[in-house]
Amino acid sequence: WYDGTKKIYYTSDGGDSLLDISNGLPSPDFPIRDLEYDPLNNVLYCANDAGVWYRDLNESTNNQVWKCFNNNLPGLYIEHLKINECTRTILAGAWGRGLYEADLIETDFTAILMVS
Secondary structure (H helix, E strand, O other): OEOOOOOEEEOOOOOOOOEEOOOOOOOOOOOEEEEEEEOOOOEEEEEEOOEEEEEEOOOOHHHOOOEEOOOOOOOOOEEEEEEEOOOOEEEEEEOOOEEEEEEOOOOOOOOOOOOO
């Protein structure tokens, strides 16, 4: 959940209680511009004035940290994010600087069918 400030909150009970999960993002002075969730890999992406960040929600809560995802991005103010489920990519719209695309962070896959 995002409240329009500089923080990101997590809730598992419909908002009765909120956990601030914004710790670890760059400068607390940078507002959060957009969030995208990848349900296949359980990864949350964040856009802010320092670029794109991701948090792997599969890790235990104590080990979850925001990691920089600015692969091949110049230092940009990212305004919008959009996940393309068909191509498994994420699009990042930079304010006045164009549109960028990258492969999603893939967490470990579990084999559902093995052929030998």
